[in-house]
Amino acid sequence: MITKKFVLLDIDYITRNQEPVVRLFGKLLGENEEGHIIVLDKSFRPYIYVVPSDPSHIADCNIHLSDLNLLSVEQVSKNDMGELKEVLKVTFKHPQDIPKLREKILNLKSVKEIREHDIPFYRRYIIDHGLFPLNIVEVQGKVLNSARSSQRPPKTGGPEKSPAPKPCIFQVEKSPTPLESSLPELKFLSFDIEVYNPRGMPQSDLDPIIMISFSSNQGFRKVLSTKNTPDSSDPNGSPLDFVEVVAHEKELLEKFVETVQSENPDVILGYNSDSFDFPYICDRAAKLGVPLKLGIDGSSPKFTRIGFSNSAMIRGRVHIDLYSNTRRYMHLAHHTLERVYLELFGEGKLDIPGDEIHIYWDEGGRRLEALFHYSLNDAVAVTQIGERMLPLSTELTRIVGQPLFDVARMSSGRLVEWYLIRKSFEQGYLVPNKPSSAQLTRREGKHVVGGYVKEPVTGLHENIVYFDFRSLYPSIIISKNISPDSLTSGEDCHISPEYGHKFLKEPVGFIPLAIGQILQDRIKIKSQMKESRDDYQISVLNNQQEALKRLANTFYGLYNHSTFRWYSLKCSESITAWGRDFLKKTMEDSEKQGFKPVYADTDGFFATYVGPMD
DNA sequence: GTGAACCGGGG
DNA sequence: GTGTACGGTTCAC
Numbered sequence: 001m002i003t004k005k006f007v008l009l010d011i012d013y014i015t016r017n018q019e020p021v022v023r024l025f026g027k028l029l030g031e032n033e034e035g036h037i038i039v040l041d042k043s044f045r046p047y048i049y050v051v052p053s054d055p056s057h058i059a060d061c062n063i064h065l066s067d068l069n070l071l072s073v074e075q076v077s078k079n080d081m082g083e084l085k086e087v088l089k090v091t092f093k094h095p096q097d098i099p100k101l102r103e104k105i106l107n108l109k110s111v112k113e114i115r116e117h118d119i120p121f122y123r124r125y126i127i128d129h130g131l132f133p134l135n136i137v138e139v140q141g142k143v144l145n146s147a148r149s150s151q152r153p154p155k156t157g158g159p160e161k162s163p164a165p166k167p168c169i170f171q172v173e174k175s176p177t178p179l180e181s182s183l184p185e186l187k188f189l190s191f192d193i194e195v196y197n198p199r200g201m202p203q204s205d206l207d208p209i210i211m212i213s214f215s216s217n218q219g220f221r222k223v224l225s226t227k228n229t230p231d232s233s234d235p236n237g238s239p240l241d242f243v244e245v246v247a248h249e250k251e252l253l254e255k256f257v258e259t260v261q262s263e264n265p266d267v268i269l270g271y272n273s274d275s276f277d278f279p280y281i282c283d284r285a286a287k288l289g290v291p292l293k294l295g296i297d298g299s300s301p302k303f304t305r306i307g308f309s310n311s312a313m314i315r316g317r318v319h320i321d322l323y324s325n326t327r328r329y330m331h332l333a334h335h336t337l338e339r340v341y342l343e344l345f346g347e348g349k350l351d352i353p354g355d356e357i358h359i360y361w362d363e364g365g366r367r368l369e370a371l372f373h374y375s376l377n378d379a380v381a382v383t384q385i386g387e388r389m390l391p392l393s394t395e396l397t398r399i400v401g402q403p404l405f406d407v408a409r410m411s412s413g414r415l416v417e418w419y420l421i422r423k424s425f426e427q428g429y430l431v432p433n434k435p436s437s438a439q440l441t442r443r444e445g446k447h448v449v450g451g452y453v454k455e456p457v458t459g460l461h462e463n464i465v466y467f468d469f470r471s472l473y474p475s476i477i478i479s480k481n482i483s484p485d486s487l488t489s490g491e492d493c494h495i496s497p498e499y500g501h502k503f504l505k506e507p508v509g510f511i512p513l514a515i516g517q518i519l520q521d522r523i524k525i526k527s528q529m530k531e532s533r534d535d536y537q538i539s540v541l542n543n544q545q546e547a548l549k550r551l552a553n554t555f556y557g558l559y560n561h562s563t564f565r566w567y568s569l570k571c572s573e574s575i576t577a578w579g580r581d582f583l584k585k586t587m588e589d590s591e592k593q594g595f596k597p598v599y600a601d602t603d604g605f606f607a608t609y610v611g612p613m614d
Numbered sequence: 615g616t617g618a619a620c621c622g623g624g625g
Numbered sequence: 626g627t628g629t630a631c632g633g634t635t636c637a638c
Contacts, residue, residue: 046627098627118627197625207625276624307630323623327631335623354625411631619636 001140004170005029006037007184008133009266010296010316011122011403013095020044020094022125024176025296025316027266028168029136029184035165035264036296036316039139041172044125045071046095048102048117049078049430050088053110058086061110065090068101080430082485082509087115087430095121115430119421123402127422132401134394135181141173164264167296167316183394183540189216189265190382191256193277194375198358204283208249210361211371212256215379217387220263223376224255227361229368243372253281253290260294267318267404268294269386271337271378274321278312279303306409313405320408322382325389328411341381344388350377391539395547412554413561419551420566423514432484432565443562448572449498451602452580454587461598461608467590468604469583473556474515476578482559483509484568496574497581503574511566515555522548 006026013020024039052061058075065073071091078087090105092098102117119127131137145168194211195202213223221242228245246252260268270277278301285292285300292300296316303310312319326332326340341349352360352374360371397407400419407415424431435443476482480494486509493502503509508516525545532538558564560572579602587597587605595607 048627092627095627102627116627120627124627193625195625200625202625270624272622272624275622280624304626305629309630321623327622337623357625409630414630616638617636618638619634621632621634 001173002143002170003138003140004033004037004039004168005136005138005179006039007186007266008126008131008135008137009036009318009403010405011126011133012315013121013125015094016042018094020046020121022122023297024131024137024139025167026137027184027186036167037170038167038297038316039141039170039172039176040144041125041176043172043175044128045091045093046098046121046124047089047091048098048105049076049115050090050105051080051085051112051115051430052088053112055086057110058088061088061108064108064110065105068104069093069097070101077428078430079428079485081432085430113433115433118434119431123418123421126401126403127425129176131176131178132181132398133403133407134183134186134397136179136184137176138179139170139172139174139176141171144169144171164261181398183398186266186394187216187218187264188267188269188383188386188390189214189220189260189263190269190379190386191215191260191273191277192270192375192378192382193280194357194361194371195280196358196361197355200355202280204280205287209252209280209284210249211375212252213375213379214259214263215376215383216263216265217383221376221380222259223372224252224259225372226252227364227368229365229372240369240372242376249284250288250290253285253288253292256281257290257293265317267320267386267390268314269320269322269382271382271385272321272323273319274311274324275309278319279310311405311409318404318408320386320390320393320404322385322389324409325393326385329389329392337378337381337385340385344385349381350374391543392547392550395540395543396550399544399547399551412550413558413564416551416554416558417565420511420514423510427510427513429510434565435563435567440562443567443569446569448560448569448576451576452583452600453602454597454600454605456599456606461606463609464598464606465595465609466604466606467586469579469586469602471553472582473575473579474519474552476575476582477555478512478516478519480574480578481505481509481512482571482574483511484566484571485510486512487568487570496577498577499570499573501570501574511555511571515552518548518552522552 006028008024008026010025013022022041022044026037028035028037052058062073071093074089075086076089078085098117102114105111106114192213193209196207196210211223211225215221223243225243225245226249229239246255282301294301294314299315302313304313326335332339338349338351350373360367393408396415397404400407400415401422402418421431481503486503488502488504493504495502522545525541529538529541559568590607594610594612596610597605597607599606
């Protein structure tokens with residue numbers, strides 16, 4: 001058996017002989033290795049948990065299940081909200097059997113509820129195998145094809161470029177194992193398209209793509225264009241060395257594909273590329289008959305629905321639309337590429353008004369040259385923004401353990417949820433179900449009293465100090481053991497102010513345990529940062545601790561998010577009650593120390609220092 | 615005031 | 626795809 005090591009970039013499954021085959025896509029590591037690997041694993045099957053109506057007659061439940069076309073049913077013990085339960089682990093032949101059969105199973109009289117029936121198969125796979133995307137994975141098995149073919153499509157002119165090696169296809173024979181992780185450098189390629197738009201916003205059935213520009217984090221820069229500036233002796237050359245002229249739009253798209261293949265990036269970056277660039281490219285390529293073999297497996301982009309919008313997936317690579325990141329993490333009124341660039345780098349970006357692009361194009365000469373610069377500049381700006389924003393997403397990926405593609409598109413609440421789903425697996429807990437629409441309506445109707453507000457004392461205050469409580473909420477959850485599985489009606493417990501909700505002192509609840517681990521990891525990383533002398537390592541560690549901080553601070557508030565699987569009104573009310581209690585008590589204490597609070601709102605308060613009282 | 619509808623960003 | 630965002634603002638009554 002051969003061993004291969006790679007960085008896990010992407011995961012999916014395909015169906016072969018009606019059976020699921022998981023594919024792990026990675027960037028190869030190690031001596032004499034380059035390029036990408038596709039690992040095939042045929043050994044994993046989907047499953048759900050079934051909670052019986054009558055635990056003492058769990059065998060009846062098993063009999064009823066045997067009528068369905070299942071692979072196996074097995075009795076297991078799981079912790080459900082602090083209570084140990086005997087449940088059935090029901091294994092199916094194919095992931096798509098689950099939506100087909102779960103209603104039938106739920107409707108069986110002997111079945112009380114079904115759990116973990118909505119975990120996508122690829123996510124289940126990496127959780128159950130202990131794999132983390134962007135970490136190093138080792139597999140043992142055999143190479144199915146290691147073709148290092150140097151064939152390339154017929155040349156259409158332009159500078160010579162070495163083709164990327166074809167991916168190594170590998171059959172797993174032993175379960176993949178994660179290795180000690182360090183983050184290998186990822187190659188990313190940004191791109192941006194320009195479209196001829198005499199009627200305002202372009203329409204993909206009418207308006208051609210005229211330019212595509214590229215920028216990588218390894219210095220590659222290029223603009224492909226279907227028009228040249230006239231002041232060049234060579235009709236195919238250009239006075240600008242980064243411009244490559246092609247004959248027509250079809251060739252432009254073919255060159256686009258070739259460039260992605262030869263640059264062979266791990267990550268593809270765009271700005272609004274989920275809803276503009278990729279849909280537009282796909283429409284034009286379909287119209288002109290250009291195969292968009294952008295994926296590692298030669299596949300074309302696929303669009304997956306996330307909410308009401310689509311996301312473009314390039315299989316085996318990671319396509320990230322930085323617009324979603326800037327909207328999530330930068331609090332600006334607008335998130336145009338120009339505005340975001342200004343905010344991050346403090347300088348303006350070369351800009352051409354969108355509706356004038358066709359004018360610059362038609363006019364040619366200096367105007368066209370400006371358009372070349374503008375287009376390249378956009379791609380370069382995307383690379384720079386990526387270099388600034390991605391480290392947080394890559395570390396969140398390695399902590400939460402979901403693919404970078406998903407992590408880059410998830411709210412921090414969802415990140416926490418997937419972090420907890422993995423923790424549930426590790427600790428033998430059953431994951432709570434997503435709320436039904438009826439539960440959602442009920443939850444949305446309930447409102448929790450917010451934080452304490454002290455109206456500001458008017459006037460100009462000097463010697464202002466701010467007492468910040470935001471970071472205190474995680475500590476409240478831990479110190480009061482606020483967790484749905486800790487709720488009790490017994491004795492010897494933490495009792496929340498105002499509401500009197502009771503929480504067990506022991507054992508540590510599922511959520512407080514998770515937050516505790518996050519905070520401990522963060523402390524450990526911070527001390528490693530102090531010891532390290534390696535700048536790259538320090539920056540990675542810093543991103544890790546930032547990611548952990550983000551996760552820890554997200555927990556507060558989640559108990560009151562209607563879609564959160566661990567939603568709990570009692571937990572939510574108790575946090576704010578203890579929060580108000582702490583805030584008021586600390587304000588009182590501060591007055592004893594010579595401070596005078598002038599304004600307070602939920603997370604903290606402002607005070608002036610007036611000197612010690614006599 | 616309140617709930618529904620719309621919008622973002624891209625050329 | 627073991628699927629269906631989100632939060633802020635404006636609109637219509």
